Each structure stands twice: as C-alpha cells, then as structure tokens.
Amino acid sequence: MIALRALAAAALALVVATGAALAAPTACAPDRLDIRGDWGAAQFSVEIADTPESQARGLMFRESLPASHAMLFVYDQPGAPAFWMKNTLIPLDMLFVTPEGKVQHVHPMAVPGDLTPIRGGDGVLAVLEIRGGLAGAIGIGPGDEMRHPAFGAEAAWACADGDGIAAQ
Secondary structure, three states: OHHHHHHHHHHHHHHHHHHHHHHOOOOOOOOEEEEEEOOEEEEEEEEEEOOHHHHHHOOOOOOOOOOOEEEEEEEEEEEOOEEOOOOOOOOEEEEEEOOOOEEEEEEEEEOOOOOOOEEOOOOEEEEEEEEOOHHHHHOOOOOOEEEOOOOOOOOOOOEOOOOOOEOO
16 A cells, blocks of 8 residues: 555656646657646656667566656557567556557556567557556546657647647
8 A cells, every 4th residue: 555655646746747847848859758638747758669679678677667767669650569578577557659649558557577468459659668557646548648759740749840849
C-alpha cells in the first residue's frame, strides 16, 4: 500500500510539475516527450530505440526506471509490433501509439521475465515504455495525445515549424 501511494504521489508530482512546463513555450526535442489527456499533461525524458539493436535490448537488465523517464521505440512505418519482457527486471506500462501520436492501447504492468507476446494492434508507429503502474496512476489511456519529433505534421499534437511550439 505504501508503494502504491508513493507511485501515485510521484505521478501527481510529474503531472503538476509538467503542467507549468507545457504552458510555457518549449521546443520539441528528441529527448523529451509530452503527453496530454483529460487528466492533464505530463512530460518524460526519453531514450529513443530506433535501430534493431536498440529495440532488441530495450530496457533489459535495468534495475529501476525513474517516474519521469521512458523509452520510445520508433519504427520506420506503422505495423503490429510485439514485445516481451525477457531479461527485463522491472514492471513496465507499454503505450502503443499511432502515426498521429495518439495512444491506441495501454498494456499495464507487464510482468518482468514473462515471454508472452504483448501486442497493441495494427497501425502502431511507436511504443512508449514507462514505469509499471504509472499510466493508471496518471490516467493515461487510449485517445491521449503525444508530442515528439517522431510524430510528423499529421500528428494530433504536432511540433510547430520553426518555433517548436505545439500546433493547436
């Protein structure tokens, strides 16, 4: 129960802290991802996995993942990627994202070491892995929107040309 309260407090701090950051003009950057929904907005520092080698390794062998950090798997074209938790030591939430930057599916609390394939459907361009339980604690769900350079001009919440401000 104490761990759940700590996770909820961390999630709330993440949302509150980033709400102010999103209100101010900020440039999109490859190492940062913004997400918004009916619950508010949050910001993550992201590592990009966009090569076969980095995607195969993912977050394997990591013993922890701060609440404000994530890994973004970006593919060359939309598809139906499948994930497993082999050699992954921590539970993760996996957010499957369309080319428009919209969350299509959330797989919560993937079990460390589980070899069962985890799928998010067809038309997935990216997958965001965050600390297990955080999506539920924040309220992230299908339809929420992400802002990152990996999602082009067709994104629901695109980076604007020139100044990096989100197009509304």
